[in-house]
Amino acid sequence: MKYLNIAVAVAGAVLLAGCCCPCGGKPFAVFPDTCATPDGMAIDSKGRLVIAAPNFNDTTKPAAIFRLDEPGGVPYIWVHVPPLTKTGLAAPMGICFGPKGELYVCDNQGWSGSEKGANEGRLLRLDFKDDKLASCTVIASGMEHPNGVKYHNGMLYVTQSSLSKIKDPSGKLVSGVYRFKPTDSGIVVKNTREDPQLILTLVTQNPFCQYGLDGILFDGKSDLLLGNFGDGTLHRATFDAAGKVTSCKVFAKTDFDYSDPSGKDFLQRATKTKMRTTDGMCMDDAGNIYVADFSNNAIAKVSPNGVVSVVRQDPDGDGKNGGLNQPGEPIVWKGHLVVSNFDAVIGPDKVNTKKDFPCTLSAIATY
Numbered sequence: 001m002k003y004l005n006i007a008v009a010v011a012g013a014v015l016l017a018g019c020c021c022p023c024g025g026k027p028f029a030v031f032p033d034t035c036a037t038p039d040g041m042a043i044d045s046k047g048r049l050v051i052a053a054p055n056f057n058d059t060t061k062p063a064a065i066f067r068l069d070e071p072g073g074v075p076y077i078w079v080h081v082p083p084l085t086k087t088g089l090a091a092p093m094g095i096c097f098g099p100k101g102e103l104y105v106c107d108n109q110g111w112s113g114s115e116k117g118a119n120e121g122r123l124l125r126l127d128f129k130d131d132k133l134a135s136c137t138v139i140a141s142g143m144e145h146p147n148g149v150k151y152h153n154g155m156l157y158v159t160q161s162s163l164s165k166i167k168d169p170s171g172k173l174v175s176g177v178y179r180f181k182p183t184d185s186g187i188v189v190k191n192t193r194e195d196p197q198l199i200l201t202l203v204t205q206n207p208f209c210q211y212g213l214d215g216i217l218f219d220g221k222s223d224l225l226l227g228n229f230g231d232g233t234l235h236r237a238t239f240d241a242a243g244k245v246t247s248c249k250v251f252a253k254t255d256f257d258y259s260d261p262s263g264k265d266f267l268q269r270a271t272k273t274k275m276r277t278t279d280g281m282c283m284d285d286a287g288n289i290y291v292a293d294f295s296n297n298a299i300a301k302v303s304p305n306g307v308v309s310v311v312r313q314d315p316d317g318d319g320k321n322g323g324l325n326q327p328g329e330p331i332v333w334k335g336h337l338v339v340s341n342f343d344a345v346i347g348p349d350k351v352n353t354k355k356d357f358p359c360t361l362s363a364i365a366t367y
Helices: 266-270
Strands: 041-043 049-053 064-068 076-080 092-097 103-107 121-129 132-143 146-152 155-160 174-180 198-203 213-218 224-228 233-239 245-253 281-283 289-293 298-302 308-313 327-333 336-341 360-364
Touching: 041 092, 041 327, 049 092, 064 092, 103 146, 121 146, 132 155, 132 174, 146 213, 155 213, 174 213, 174 224, 198 245, 213 281, 213 289, 224 281, 289 308, 289 327, 298 327
Parallel strands: 092 146, 281 327
Antiparallel strands: 041 049, 049 064, 064 076, 092 103, 103 121, 121 132, 146 155, 155 174, 174 198, 213 224, 224 233, 233 245, 281 289, 289 298, 298 308, 327 336, 336 360
16 A cells, blocks of 8 residues: 555644643553564453554564563463465454454555565464464455454454455445454455445545545444544444445534645644544444544544544654554553554654654553
8 A cells, every 4th residue: 555655754842732642651551573563452251452564664673462461560472374385475353263262363464565575465263272373263364454354243344444446436445344254264355346245335525535445343232343543533333134225324524625745734733633534444332432643642532323433642752751653553451542553654644753662562441
């Protein structure tokens, strides 16, 4: 994706509305130097926090799944994700657990812009025995941009943030959701409407941020909630008894105007808006949705009836004082709203201006 490989630094200070950076604080957790890019998170059956590290910021560090056993601890490598032989790469992004403790992984081979990883993404199933990797099954391969995954009612739902082979009359980006059985294996995806696993598609309308479906979760009514990253929208998809999508409508959206990042004072204006981008997301017991506003360096909250607010927004920083550093995904864990700091993308529309080490997790104790 060209969008993800923009490398234009933002000059000047960024003035953020509603900034609540915890100056003098500390991160929720600091990763060892074996982690270069933390991303998706999940909680295992023993209540431990599990974090995917595709390590896009330093591909000399093997992609890994980290684990954090308790708040205040140090994340450590649980398992290295088996690389694809053809590319020698693994890039775990979205992850989720199944009912038997199996871990499903979106291996987004093409995200870093590597030519050899283009259309080589995989959906993997990692099975464990005595907390050690016992097997790795490739459920699907050939995927253009697998990003988020959720297990629901015996099926797996995966967002593909880009489906460039599918052309919309508008010329704008198409993205979609795939559905697989956990028992599937060896499926080769075409990334076209010919794929029987493709259950819905959406078009990203923002001409200046052509990046599609990303965050994914299910609510208590078994409706599928999706974030269209570039548009700053949340969509609710409903199903009939046979599992066919019956509707997919916007139920929450940004107040951003989709203006050109090259325009005067773009970031000063853009960071005053709510939920400009929608990356990973999670839900609390009350049905509130927390969304990583990747580009605004913020966490947005969406109420069950679609009202958007900002619960945390920080200026550009390195995360060492506990501040957000390009949030990729939030998760509710042991009384905290924990956030992975992706910190891998810069550009004229991003608060983030550089890549920092060590990598960190942030947390919002009251959310």
